[in-house]
Amino acid sequence: MAKTSIITGSSSGIGRESAIALSKAGWNVVLTARRADALHETASLCESSENCMVLAGDVTDETFVKTLFSETMARFGRVDLLFNNAGVNSPAVPFEELTLETFQNVISVNLVGPFLCAREAVRVFKNQTPMGGRVINNGSLSAHTPRPNSAPYTASKHAMTGLSKCLALDGRAFDITCTQLDIGNAATALTARMEKGVLQPDGRRMAESTFDVAHVAAAVVHIAALPADVAVPHFTIMASKAPFAGRG
Template sequence: MNDFHNKVIWITGASSGIGEAMAYELARRGALLILSARRADVLEAVKSRCERPDRHLVLPMDMTDHSRFREQTAAVLSTYGHIDMLVNNAGVSQRALVKDTPVEVDRQIMELDFFGPVALTKVVLPHMLARGSGHLVAVSSVVGLVATPYRSAYASAKHAIIGFHDALRAEVHDAGLRVSVLCPGFVRTNVSLSALTADGTPHGKVDAQQDKAMSAEAFARKAVDGLARGKGRIVIAGKERLAVYLGRLSPALLERLVRKVSVV
């Protein structure tokens, strides 16, 4: 999908951060967007800032409520007739040690970061298979490749979403579909504000690493360029991407370095 002009692209988690920035970038390149997140009023504000706002659809949704996915997908198809790309971006991060975190909080993170995207993908997939075209995209993380302290459930979900999409990519290759996973490093967003602590409440502050990271706009440009080229795994990060390469070359050395890394 080198040309995004008039392509129908559904973005979850579109109300802020990476999802919002990707919405602006894709709209600038001529896409027709479905903007989803929980809050309709915030999505309407994002829509109003997109180029050609009258051509985009606001579709509020809760990614943990799988029972409505078929209805919501039907609403998209009723409006646009087809879906060219699904960008599963909605999710929540974590700031808590394993020893302090009850399994209920682990489940909460897995539900939003893994099972929600998987469930929506399974609803959209038959439509794309029937058309013989489409691009399924998930936003994972560098933490989905290199797990760090304070991110145990988050890293687990992001590792899992990569594994799911790697398998899916192999399955649908001959059907004409593309499957991509975006792996951002630190991006300057409010993701740490809503990250869950051990008791399930928001972290409520911007981490130092987030505050000095690349902008969401810069990430979105690189991400959309990578998707245009049809790349399967797209790592976009600063110096933290070196950890990905180190993990391949010397897992033992990476293991020692991860113990000392500052992640909060």
């Protein structure tokens, strides 16, 4: 029987590549994001339409998240993996120019959404047979070291670390594991700007190295396939020349 995964933010980038890779590895994949047309494009790239379900919506909407999991259970009968991938950033502006709306939006998508999805996943994991499941949370190098003018995003990713640790601890007795996947400069539409130069802590603008997002997808498939008695609390994957320690 195929295992079932839910991938948030699977309309593009890391989420899309991970969904395609999981599908090719034989997983059922449930694709969710806000853009239905892009989700259907992802579905067309997956291995089989029979093992793929699309459900468009907003992961910060509690009602939608509950529907996401109930419809997944109705279609596939269980959930084995939640990849909390959906996330947003905000323009890099001086701290004093940040608006409350901007800060709250980043926290809502990057932290509240993953909380809501993880809560529903845990409810399913505890009550299905066999019991258990795996959560992979998309962290960031910014969960460890900030970029200049990145307070909303950096705060959300530091908070993700706390959420991931709590999931790992509270899920331990129920065969629930949690991995924080910290990614640095995977080549997607969001990192294209890095070729033109990114602001560094010393005030310079420097082009930064990126790497093929397919390697992130391969890491997701690898972690997802591990048995329940193997946990990977932290997994960092990054361009080998990307500034990380000290951020350059």
